[in-house]
Amino acid sequence: xxFSIQLFASSSKDVVEEIASIADIxxxxxxxxxxxxxxxxxxxxxxxDQSLGLGESYMNNDWDSDAIDVLIYQxxxxxxxxxxxxxxxHLCAYLKAKLFNRQNRSGSMQVxxxxxQLGNDLYQNMLDPLMTYSCGYWKNAENLSxxxxxxxxxxxxxxxxxxGMRVLDIGCGWGGFVKYAAEKYEIEAVGITxxxxxxxxxxxxxxxxxxxxxxxxxxxxxxxxxxxxEIGMFEHVGVKNHRQFMEVVHKCLxxxxxxxxxxxxGNTSTLTGDAWIDKYIFRGGxxxxxxxxxxxxxxxxxxxxxxxxxxxxxxxLMGWFQNFDKNWDKLKNNYPSHFxxxxxxxxxxxxxxxxxxxxxxxxxxxxxGGVLNGYETVR
Numbered sequence: 001x002x003f004s005i006q007l008f009a010s011s012s013k014d015v016v017e018e019i020a021s022i023a024d025i026x027x028x029x030x031x032x033x034x035x036x037x038x039x040x041x042x043x044x045x046x047x048x049d050q051s052l053g054l055g056e057s058y059m060n061n062d063w064d065s066d067a068i069d070v071l072i073y074q075x076x077x078x079x080x081x082x083x084x085x086x087x088x089x090h091l092c093a094y095l096k097a098k099l100f101n102r103q104n105r106s107g108s109m110q111v112x113x114x115x116x117q118l119g120n121d122l123y124q125n126m127l128d129p130l131m132t133y134s135c136g137y138w139k140n141a142e143n144l145s146x147x148x149x150x151x152x153x154x155x156x157x158x159x160x161x162x163x164g165m166r167v168l169d170i171g172c173g174w175g176g177f178v179k180y181a182a183e184k185y186e187i188e189a190v191g192i193t194x195x196x197x198x199x200x201x202x203x204x205x206x207x208x209x210x211x212x213x214x215x216x217x218x219x220x221x222x223x224x225x226x227x228x229x230e231i232g233m234f235e236h237v238g239v240k241n242h243r244q245f246m247e248v249v250h251k252c253l254x255x256x257x258x259x260x261x262x263x264x265x266g267n268t269s270t271l272t273g274d275a276w277i278d279k280y281i282f283r284g285g286x287x288x289x290x291x292x293x294x295x296x297x298x299x300x301x302x303x304x305x306x307x308x309x310x311x312x313x314x315x316x317l318m319g320w321f322q323n324f325d326k327n328w329d330k331l332k333n334n335y336p337s338h339f340x341x342x343x344x345x346x347x348x349x350x351x352x353x354x355x356x357x358x359x360x361x362x363x364x365x366x367x368x369g370g371v372l373n374g375y376e377t378v379r
Contacts (some may be wrong), residue, residue, distance in 0.1 A: 001015040012043035023078035025071065033070035037063050048079070055276030055349070059341050068345060069318070072352030101240045120201055120335060123174070125327035126320050130176035131201070134232035134262065135313040135361045139379070144319040147312070152180040155229060158305065158365050158378045159258050161185040165226040168192070168252065170218050171233025175202025175211070182209040190225070192216040218245060238286050239271060242296035250300045253368050261300065261364040263288060264313070282344050287359060301366035304375035310354050310361040317351035324364050 017027050026034045037043075039062040045053035057063060065071045075081075103121055123131055128145040136147025136153050155177070161167070163186040169178050172191025175198075181187050188210040193199050194217065202213040228249050237245045266287035272278070273285050288296075297303065324331075324347065328340055353359055365375065 012047050013040070016043045016046055019080060019083050022083065023074040023080050025074055032067040033065060033074055035063050035065055035071065039063075042293070049275070052275035052279065055280070055345055058345050059280075059338050060351060061341070065108045066298070068348035069314075069352040073315060073356045075359045076124055076353060076356035088169070098313065101238065104241075120174070120197055121334060122324075122331060124333055126324045130180060131174035131205075132176045133173055134316075135264075135309070136316045136319075137309065138312045138315050139309075144323075147298075147316065147319075148176070149180065152177050153184070153362070154378065155231070155260050155262065156185050157334055158363070159227045159229070159260055161187055161227065164188065166190075167229065168221075168225040170221075170228065170230045170249075171236075172198070172213065173231075174198050175206050177229065177231060178202070178211045178213075179206050179209065182206070182211050187227075190214065192218065192221070197238065203260060211346045220250055221250060221252050225252055226254050226257050227255070227259070228253055229260045229262070231260070231262040232264070234261060235285050235287055237284070237288075239269075239288065239292050240286065242288065242292060246296045246300050250368065256372075257368050258371075259366040259368075261362070261366065263293075263362055263364075265289060265293070265360040265362045267358070267360070278345070280342055293364065297366060301368060302370040303364065304367050304371055305363075305365040305377055307363040307365075307379070308360050309363075310357065310359065313354040313361045314351050316346050317354065321347040321351070 013027075020027060020035065020239045028034070028036055039057075039060075042057045042062040045057045045062070047053075049056070058068075123133065127133060128136075128148045130152075132146075132151070135151065136144060137151035139150065141147035141150050162182060165185075165187045167178070167181060167187045167189045169189060169191040172178055172193050173195075175191055178189035178191045179202075182189055190212045191202060191206075192214045193202070194215060196215060198217045199213050206213060230249075234245070253259065257293055261267040264287050266289050269289040269291050271286065273282070273287060278285060294303075319346065324343060332340065354361070367375065
């Protein structure tokens with residue numbers, strides 16, 4: 001398809017306009033998802049670097065759209081990625097992922113320093129009061145705060161929390177889940193993170209609760225828990241480390257214990273992620289597939305339940321953007337000039353990605369040895 005378009009097109013502009021039309025996108029059109037081009041270099045950038053070029057040219061103010069989320073939805077539903085030839089950057093990214101472990105200890109710290117250490121002020125002005133940086137559960141929720149509490153409660157009910165249970169949260173962030181669970185379900189919790197800023201904040205909000213917050217790598221865990229929870233951290237583990245992660249969890253789980261895997265997932269098994277996201281947002285991030293998760297748990301756990309509510313991430317991301325946009329005046333003096341457009345593109349493009357069902361959000365319940373008499377599904 002691309003060859004035939006390039007054969008008859010006379011310029012990069014013609015090629016981009018022709019490909020965009022397949023997704024019902026008009027260059028300099030008047031619909032909210034249409035692209036308004038400010039600089040002609042946009043066309044060469046998109047053809048040369050595709051996803052990376054689209055994102056970087058937006059950051060450089062080469063184009064705008066009144067609804068980036070809808071634009072990305074249109075692009076993905078039309079499968080425009082398949083109209084482009086693989087680039088050298090794609091090949092290099094694949095070889096790097098194949099040859100190196102990008103999510104080893106130093107790689108894990110790199111994404112922490114670049115993303116999660118940005119500043120608590122950013123996340124306080126974007127997230128809900130519990131500072132939850134993962135998908136909410138919108139089944140009966142009216143707003144972001146309700147959706148995040150509903151997600152926490154859903155996890156606790158799926159895992160059958162009872163008073164006095166010892167619970168581990170791997171990648172605890174700012175402590176929202178352990179705080180909620182300790183207060184409502186009277187469990188004892190340990191939360192681990194690699195971010196000093198997150199840990200400091202979490203310790204403060206969890207003081208006077210039976211909660212311990214540590215700066216610790218999951219690979220160093222060696223103690224027992226009744227339940228283990230991972231919420232939005234598994235995307236940073238990487239396929240080369242999936243099995244090790246599951247072996248650590250298995251080792252630390254008491255007999256008849258259960259695990260919650262709350263993760264974004266991909267429709268296909270890959271080693272790399274989106275080039276723009278990898279460069280600017282989550283370096284080394286890799287979305288697991290059903291097959292990759294299955295391989296990592298084989299012989300260790302029984303899969304009791306697999307729940308997909310990926311369209312709820314669309315609502316969550318749109319809520320985050322509304323908060324970020326509304327509060328930008330409070331933040332702008334603390335961040336570089338390009339940050340607003342970069343973060344806006346991140347949040348809205350991801351919303352469109354979930355809306356298009358290009359990626360998923362899964363909650364997977366695992367048990368050690370199987371739940372006797374069967375697991376009762378909770379929604």
